[in-house]
Amino acid sequence: MDDPFVIADREYTSRLITGTGGAANLAVLERALVASGTELTTVSLRRVDAAGGSGVLEALRRLKIDPLPNTAGCRTAAEAVLTARLAREALGTNWIKLEVVADDKTLLPDPMELLDAATTLVDDGFVVLPYTNDDPVLALRLEEAGCAAVMPLGSPIGTGLGIRNPHNIELIVARAGVPVILDAVPMPASDAALAMELGCSAVLLATAVTRAADPEKMATAMRSAVVAGRLARQAGRIPQRFWAQASSPPR
Amino acid sequence: MTIEVNGSPREVADGTTVADLLAAMGLPASGIAVAVDGEVVPRADHVRTSVSEGAVVEILTAVQGG
Numbered sequence: 483m484d485d486p487f488v489i490a491d492r493e494y495t496s497r498l499i500t501g502t503g504g505a506a507n508l509a510v511l512e513r514a515l516v517a518s519g520t521e522l523t524t525v526s527l528r529r530v531d532a533a534g535g536s537g538v539l540e541a542l543r544r545l546k547i548d549p550l551p552n553t554a555g556c557r558t559a560a561e562a563v564l565t566a567r568l569a570r571e572a573l574g575t576n577w578i579k580l581e582v583v584a585d586d587k588t589l590l591p592d593p594m595e596l597l598d599a600a601t602t603l604v605d606d607g608f609v610v611l612p613y614t615n616d617d618p619v620l621a622l623r624l625e626e627a628g629c630a631a632v633m634p635l636g637s638p639i640g641t642g643l644g645i646r647n648p649h650n651i652e653l654i655v656a657r658a659g660v661p662v663i664l665d666a667v668p669m670p671a672s673d674a675a676l677a678m679e680l681g682c683s684a685v686l687l688a689t690a691v692t693r694a695a696d697p698e699k700m701a702t703a704m705r706s707a708v709v710a711g712r713l714a715r716q717a718g719r720i721p722q723r724f725w726a727q728a729s730s731p732p733r
Numbered sequence: 734m735t736i737e738v739n740g741s742p743r744e745v746a747d748g749t750t751v752a753d754l755l756a757a758m759g760l761p762a763s764g765i766a767v768a769v770d771g772e773v774v775p776r777a778d779h780v781r782t783s784v785s786e787g788a789v790v791e792i793l794t795a796v797q798g799g
Contacts, residue, residue, distance in 0.1 A: 501798065501799040502797040502798060502799065503797055503798040503799050504797075505797060508797075511797065524798065524799030525795040525796065525797065525798060525799065526795070526796050526797070526798025526799055527766070527793045527794070527795060527796070528793060528794070528796045528798075529739040529740070529791065529792065529793055530739070530758075530760060530765060530792050530793065530794045531739075538795055538796060538797050539764055539794075539795045549795065550799075551795065552798065552799040554798055554799055564768065564771060564773070567766075567773045568766035568768055568773055568791075568793050569766065569795075570766075571766035571767075571773055571775060571776065572764060572765050572766035572793060572794060572795060573764075573795060579799065581799075688799060
């Protein structure tokens with residue numbers, strides 16, 4: 483495989499991880515997932531209701547996409563650890579996207595609870611992918627705790643503000659020994675490319691696709707953007723200059 | 734006796750197991766996870782784990798999200 487995306491013990495071709503939230507219905511979601519080329523997709527865990535399951539797991543199985551359960555909605559390490567264990571039981575995977583948010587206004591990760599939960603889950607045999615702040619120190623601590631990747635946010639969930647602190651993302655990438663996956667970027671495709679140009683190994687997005695006017699087309703756009711950004715990063719950009727420099731020979 | 738299932742009270746017979754409860758609710762054993770009083774009950778233990786009066790049972794499944 484040319485330039486595989488290696489994370490823990492798995493190899494993927496696609497560097498676009500998608501979410502399943504926000505889609506109008508399952509048919510729309512399925513078409514978007516196929517168009518995105520994704521091989522890893524998040525799902526949430528919720529109480530069963532009288533209507534039964536949502537069918538999302540069956541859809542992922544049919545499309546041969548690995549499910550990545552998350553702990554969305556958890557506020558404490560204890561809640562997140564229990565949710566992760568329930569997800570492992572329900573889905574038969576020890577992979578978990580760890581989310582522990584501090585409050586509803588910002589939905590920003592709670593650093594202390596996050597690190598605490600990550601440590602517990604790594605010890606319990608989980609492959610932990612933490613959703614984290616764009617904080618280079620916290621990213622390093624999570625890696626030291628044994629996380630298989632770090633997933634810094636571009637901006638708070640749902641704000642659509644793109645990558646607010648590109649320099650912090652570069653700092654995280656510069657020191658990381660595990661894949662850096664840019665998360666929470668309901669953003670234009672240009673920002674997905676930017677994330678890859680900054681050196682991220684992959685991009686995770688959901689509502690940017692599922693809530694687009696044409697989810698299938700946006701999924702295709704994001705897929706192309708991630709590939710373009712990855713190639714650009716590997717190609718090496720020209721240095722920035724203060725003054726102009728002619729590209730044609732002098733007359 | 735009365736137990737709590739996903740936040741709602743439910744009447745069940747004495748000696749009801751997790752497996753009995755799932756069957757009564759028409760739920761499959763796969764694709765779901767059960768916690769009783771905050772502890773995960775692995776699928777293999779469903780048939781031999783009985784719930785007691787006042788037990789708090791959570792039954793979860795995967796939904797679209799994230």
